[in-house]
Amino acid sequence: MGIPRLITNNLAPLTLIAAIWAYFQPAAFLIFDGSILGIKVFLALFAITMFALGIVLQPTELKETLRHPGQIGLGVLTQYTVMPLLGFAAAWLGNLPPELALGFVIVGCAPGAMASNVIVYLAGGAVAFSIALTTVATILSPLLTPALVQWLGGAFLPIEFWPLMKTILLTVLLPLLLGMLVRRFLGGTLQQAGQIAPAAAAIAIVIICSFAVAKNQARIAEVGILVILLVILVNALGYLVGWLLARWYGFDARHQLTLAIEIGMQNAGLGVALALAHFSPITALPGALFAVWCILTAAGASAWLRRNTAVNNTNERGSA
Numbered sequence: 001m002g003i004p005r006l007i008t009n010n011l012a013p014l015t016l017i018a019a020i021w022a023y024f025q026p027a028a029f030l031i032f033d034g035s036i037l038g039i040k041v042f043l044a045l046f047a048i049t050m051f052a053l054g055i056v057l058q059p060t061e062l063k064e065t066l067r068h069p070g071q072i073g074l075g076v077l078t079q080y081t082v083m084p085l086l087g088f089a090a091a092w093l094g095n096l097p098p099e100l101a102l103g104f105v106i107v108g109c110a111p112g113a114m115a116s117n118v119i120v121y122l123a124g125g126a127v128a129f130s131i132a133l134t135t136v137a138t139i140l141s142p143l144l145t146p147a148l149v150q151w152l153g154g155a156f157l158p159i160e161f162w163p164l165m166k167t168i169l170l171t172v173l174l175p176l177l178l179g180m181l182v183r184r185f186l187g188g189t190l191q192q193a194g195q196i197a198p199a200a201a202a203i204a205i206v207i208i209c210s211f212a213v214a215k216n217q218a219r220i221a222e223v224g225i226l227v228i229l230l231v232i233l234v235n236a237l238g239y240l241v242g243w244l245l246a247r248w249y250g251f252d253a254r255h256q257l258t259l260a261i262e263i264g265m266q267n268a269g270l271g272v273a274l275a276l277a278h279f280s281p282i283t284a285l286p287g288a289l290f291a292v293w294c295i296l297t298a299a300g301a302s303a304w305l306r307r308n309t310a311v312n313n314t315n316e317r318g319s320a
Contacts, residue, residue, distance in 0.1 A: 004199035051182075052200055125258035145270075
């Protein structure tokens with residue numbers, strides 16, 4: 001196994017280790033703290049994750065999935081209703097300070113995470129459906145995410161729509177389209193790029209989230225338990241509601257599993273990048289914690305599902 005694949009396959013433990021390191025040794029992650037250059041660096045890091053997604057997108061899989069627009073439409077509608085409402089409810093019921101409350105709203109209004117595609121694959125879900133949901137939700141995010149943040153987050157702080165939209169266009173949509181364009185010219189190096197791109201995205205997400213943890217080290221000690229509990233609750237309810245709604249929609253088991261993962265896993269890295277670029281550092285805290293937690297829960301669940309599937313297959317062969 002090469003180093004890029006090793007990094008990609010171990011995103012969960014790497015994220016956890018880096019977050020713990022950032023908490024106990026914050027200076028190591030605060031190199032550009034407080035500078036305009038630092039903000040640009042972190043936005044560039046996030047743009048790398050979107051560029052990587054554009055490179056690894058399989059056009060044939062995407063085209064096949066796009067033949068079922070009804071499923072995709074239901075999935076995207078669920079993504080942009082369930083999680084924004086859960087984020088807002090956590091902020092409201094938690095009686096949090098305005099900056100921290102806004103952080104939960106931003107997390108809820110983000111599109112699905114790129115890492116969810118990997119988790120769906122590992123868990124045995126519908127990969128093409130997962131990629132389609134992530135892609136469509138990401139393409140719509142320059143419009144929907146700022147609009148939802150302005151609407152729901154306006155209950156806590158004044159929100160400007162256009163600066164958020166501009167940031168998402170430059171760090172999400174443009175890099176995604178560039179990645180898809182570059183993919184067409186990679187030729188024989190496409191397979192190698194398909195391994196390097198997810199690893200680069202994983203490293204970028206680890207650095208972004210660790211910086212947010214380091215920047216909020218003192219605040220975590222003050223409000224950590226409540227915030228962590230709310231993060232756990234929002235993540236768990238996202239999985240549960242996604243699963244139940246998929247069953248209500250009449251999805252088969254693989255698509256039901258996929259929608260649950262897609263709803264529960266948010267692109268919290270985008271939330272952190274937006275918070276660092278437009279709001280106070282404490283606003284980035286919920287996104288950083290959510291990124292760490294949702295990757296851990298999803299990776300753990302996929303490992304359990306793989307083991308369970310392997311055991312069932314072995315039992316079936318034994319009884320045949």
